[in-house]
Amino acid sequence: MGRTKNVGHGWARAIAVPVAAVCAAGAGVAWVSSPARAADEKAPKHTIKEIMHKAHKDDDALLKKVTGPKATHDDAVALLELYKDLAANKPPKGDQADWDKRTADIVAASEATTKGDKVDAKAVATLKKTVDCKACHTLHKPA
Numbered sequence: 761m762g763r764t765k766n767v768g769h770g771w772a773r774a775i776a777v778p779v780a781a782v783c784a785a786g787a788g789v790a791w792v793s794s795p796a797r798a799a800d801e802k803a804p805k806h807t808i809k810e811i812m813h814k815a816h817k818d819d820d821a822l823l824k825k826v827t828g829p830k831a832t833h834d835d836a837v838a839l840l841e842l843y844k845d846l847a848a849n850k851p852p853k854g855d856q857a858d859w860d861k862r863t864a865d866i867v868a869a870s871e872a873t874t875k876g877d878k879v880d881a882k883a884v885a886t887l888k889k890t891v892d893c894k895a896c897h898t899l900h901k902p903a
């Protein structure tokens with residue numbers, strides 16, 4: 761319970777007992793890809809529109825940074841936070857199960873870019889493919 765609540769808040773996890781941090785790191789990939797997780801996540805901090813701007817559209821959008829030549833670990837972590845928040849949102853249109861699967865895949869691909877001190881080029885390539893703007897908009901973005 762406490763573990764789930766702390767995820768997404770680096771500082772909170774940092775002050776939590778080390779053993780919890782170790783568990784979270786080890787189990788991370790497995791449970792971020794579980795669609796069930798979106799349901800017991802707390803209310804999202806950003807709307808989908810806000811996330812689209814911060815992650816994708818604005819000049820300093822995080823996906824552009826993470827996929828660019830000057831990607832930093834911090835950018836990758838900040839983008840992961842936004843994608844977790846995206847997964848916690850309800851799609852304004854389309855099938856919830858598809859949304860859960862799609863956003864869980866994005867969270868998992870994004871999480872992979874945060875491993876290690878440097879942003880891994882292969883993980884970035886996978887993330888780019890996974891974040892399929894058009895496919896998701898066709899299914900989930902209201903006209």
Ligand code: HEC
Nearest residue numbers: 808809812816817852862863891892893896897900901902
């Ligand atoms: C997992 C699904 C998903 C993916 C992937 C996705 N989007 Fe979106 N996007 C949405 C949804 C849903 C909306 C509509 C939100 C609403 O109207 O509340 C949206 C809206 C937008 C908007 C309009 C925001 C506004 O202010 O109305 C922009 C711009 C946008 N997306 C850009 C992108 C770009 C660029 C990419 C790819 C790099 C992308 N999106 C990938 C789901 C997605």
